[in-house]
Amino acid sequence: MRSVTADLLLQRLNAQAPSGPRNRRLYEALRAAILDGSLPPRSRLPASRDLAAELGLSRNTVLHAYEQLQAEGYLHTRVGSGTFVAETAPDRFLHASRAVPAAPHAGLAPRLAQRARTALERASAFERQWGAFMPGVPDVRQFPNRHFARLLARLWRSPEPALLTYANGGGDMRLREALAQHLRVARSVRCEPEQLLITEGVHQAIEMAVKMLVDPGETVWVEDPGYWGFHSVLRMDPAITVRAIPVDEQGMRLPVEDGAPSPRLVFVTPSHQYPLGPVMSMARRQELLAFARSRNAWIVEDDYDSEFRFGGHPIPAVQGLEENPPVIYIGTFSKTLFPGLRVGYMVLPRELAAAFRSVHADLYREGHAITQRALAHLIEDGHYAAHIRRMRVLYARRRALLVELIEQHLSSACLHTQDSNAGLHLVLRLPAHVNDAALAQDLIARGILTRPLSRYYLGDTTARGLLLGYACVEEADITPAFHALRQGLAEHGI
Template sequence: MKSICADLVLQRLAPRADAAGAALNRQLYDCLREAILDGSLPPSSPLPASRDLARETAMSRNTVLHAYAQLQAEGYVHSRVGSGTFVAATTPESQLSAGRARAADADVPGTVRLARRAQALVADASAAPRQWGAFMPGVPDVTQFPHRGFGRIVSRLWRAPTPELLTYSHGGGHPALREAIAEHLRVARAVRCNADQVLVTEGVHQAIDLSLRMLADPRDTVWVEEPGYWGFHKVLQMDGTRVRALKVQTGSDSPDSPEAGWPRGGTPPRLIFVTPSHQYPLGSVMSLARRRALLDHARACGGWIFEDDYDSEFRFAGRPIPSMQGLEPDSPVIYVGTFSKTLFPGLRVGYMVLPRALAAPFRTAHADLYREGHAITQAALAELIGQGHYAAHIRRMRVLYARRRALLAGLIATHLGPAYLHPQASNAGLHLVLQLPAGCDDVAISRAAEAQGVLTRPLSRYYRRSGAQRGLLLGYACVQEADIEPAFRVLLECLRRARAT
């Protein structure tokens, strides 16, 4: 079997005009020298033994020895007795190589032509490069994941995996996981479903994308909560739909006017994106009257409701809020959840519960568009749920997150006053909304805090139109109790500086 170095030599020794008439050992020398200078053979990497390279390239060993000797004499390689020949850490032309790299960078065009919607996406990207630490919202404490138990399950499955676990999947996810998800949702969230309605995804963004591709044509109308999750807007932006703002219900809305804030006029919505059990980002709970009104409207216009139940497991007081999907039989609701908040985001496992009429076509499209996989991970997750570890983990995290929430809320009330806690916040979820006075620049404050190592998200970025509320989303789930107060004091200083300017 040829070494990678031998493959490189054979490719670069293809007939070239500048090598005509040159001795073979000189051609080999030039080939290896260029590979060292352009980084194909990185510093400290070993070269094959001269005998091996000669055999693999059909050269004489003396040819290889002459090339190696010249490279060593000029400082490109060094040899150690009994160990072999290695690329030098620094080469005589290292400065020249750096200069070439800078020149190559200078030759790269400053702009490329992207599609207009891609340009808009990149210019206003929302995904943060840092995803851990105080006060990053929407991130659980991943250090508490029962990795030892999960690791034992995964190790056992890897010892003798069946072919079905190692190839492309088809059918909406591993059957055991779909059954485990259906059973969990029936009990914990009052979802009406069976395993055939469950489709395993790689998260909510894939579920949004699939729903749009299957149910909405370009320029069709969709309703999205205002303010709402930025992920909805980003995927919608790339799919070319007409977005209408569905204003979030406030405490001032009369219970007798469930349609307050609905878009008026225009074409009926094909999809209505909502977070009814714990609105993101404000934290309110959608009233029963508004839920029923949306269900009636979706049925009347032939549309579908996309219910994102992203962190409903973490409610710290009062009765659990049942799902919108379970309010009536065969509701026009696509129910979506994820294990990103209950376990860890890097798992990349979510799920959709589809109306019966949509289940089969969605499964087929999902397999064709995204090529299902991760079957071993899904099988292990099914066992984690079936053995009771998942439910036990959620119970432990509820206690932990409730304690951290109370600590952060107490600091806000003590140092800033109760008015700074957003009035719509329910006692649930993984973040609080710190309400700021009118005129504050929440984006600038967030940037200043990030420069001091404290992560937040500005509330105004969750609005699509002018008149946005100002505030900061403060995630407490991924912050150790001992770190909450020091990080909050950093944030306080940023707020004081902002008020002083």
């Protein structure tokens, strides 16, 4: 006569698809019976020899199922007494019962921290990050992916152990050496590999600068209008005072002495001000350096897209104007290669480099070393510089086409007068009465992605406009996308 347990298991086994190893099928039947309560806690199971005979299985099959369930905590044995269902099965901790919905946490609605609520109010990252006229996005289709894939494949065939474990050196040394050489030649940056810290993009670099150099109650300066990434990171620390400094055709306009606290950090985009586009004049650059030295402040120079200048001579970085300047230079491969790469970098003053590397390793646990090594090879082999040259020509054509369409159909007065012949976007100026944020939202329905200029200001402003990115739009698509934009503008009386 079969036991009740054997009858239960035979029913479960017969209901299963007759495939897979028998010990696995028995394990699944036993586990399901324990989880749904058919075999309640403290139930004694038949001896392995007896259950094997009742089910017509080998004893080894039953032993294997018992041992697996015991290893997972579903069963336990007592010497001389037998095998029993555990008091509480492991999965009961992992999955809520389907019959009884979980109660809300402490009966309260979830509460976000104030800094999170403030950040959400001004959140500006789009769900879509690709298409006309998304600003700040390069043409990722042009990335030399086949060559990069070969570099990665070669590294993965026999990877160095150091590339697969945690690191605390500030990033792959091979990449830091290649990048230092590139920056010295292309951007006149004064640096050695030991001054470079590889980060997960520019936002992490901004966050590192704030965490390392600004105490609660201290002040930082940002350009107004300025890069929304600066604002997003700074909003997450309400103990820091943020002062918005206006920009004009020469860049950030340093205030006259007004008795306000000196800044610890000054965030600037001197080579191509974001979002308006002017280049900081040499007089302003020298004034900024002298100011930082006199106030014991640090300049954070974001050189986000300076590689893409379509006329005139390259503009050297502020960091390279003097020996050991009070400048933290940050850059990224997001604009030159593709944003999903998530590789940025900081060039740190020598006296800060070791401390930044140590804290960065503790906070973020560096990784992606193989990707960094492949990127080093891309630079060393000359493919990176060649890619930038190709894209500079391509983006110049796309920009010229978009400017021509605006001048033909809207008026050259719509182009922001400060916008330089560089970068990945231009600014379309709008009348002060236009709600550019609402307009940008309405354009999404037409498949047009833009950013409203007014959202880049921290203070009150009458400036209205749209940022139009042209880099990621193929030339054949620029004209139809522009006419869709025109229709949206017409509906808003523009």
